[in-house]
Amino acid sequence: MSRRPEMPSFFTSQHMPCADCGASIRASECEDHTCSPERRLEYRLFQLGGEVATFDDGLSEYLESPQGRFAQWLAERERRTQGP
Numbered sequence: 001m002s003r004r005p006e007m008p009s010f011f012t013s014q015h016m017p018c019a020d021c022g023a024s025i026r027a028s029e030c031e032d033h034t035c036s037p038e039r040r041l042e043y044r045l046f047q048l049g050g051e052v053a054t055f056d057d058g059l060s061e062y063l064e065s066p067q068g069r070f071a072q073w074l075a076e077r078e079r080r081t082q083g084p
C-alpha cells in the first residue's frame with residue numbers, strides 16, 4: 001500500500017491572485033480579467049501600507065496616516081458601490 005504525497009494546494013488551486021490588483025481570478029479567466037483602476041490603486045496602497053505598518057509596528061498608526069485613511073476611504077467606497 002503506497003501513499004501518494006499530497007499536492008500542495010498552490011499547484012491544485014484554480015485561482016491565482018492578479019499581480020496588478022490582487023484580485024483572485026480563475027486561471028481559465030485570466031485572459032479575460034481586467035483590473036479595476038480603483039482596486040489596483042487600493043492594492044498598491046495595501047502593499048505600501050504593509051511596509052509602512054511593519055516599519056511603524058502598528059496598524060493603528062498606519063490607519064491614521066494619509067495613506068491608511070485613503071485606503072479606508074477607498075474600501076468604504078467600494079463597499080457602498082457593491083452593496084445593495
Ligand SMILES: [Zn+2]
Nearest residue numbers: 018020021035
Ligand atoms: Zn487585476
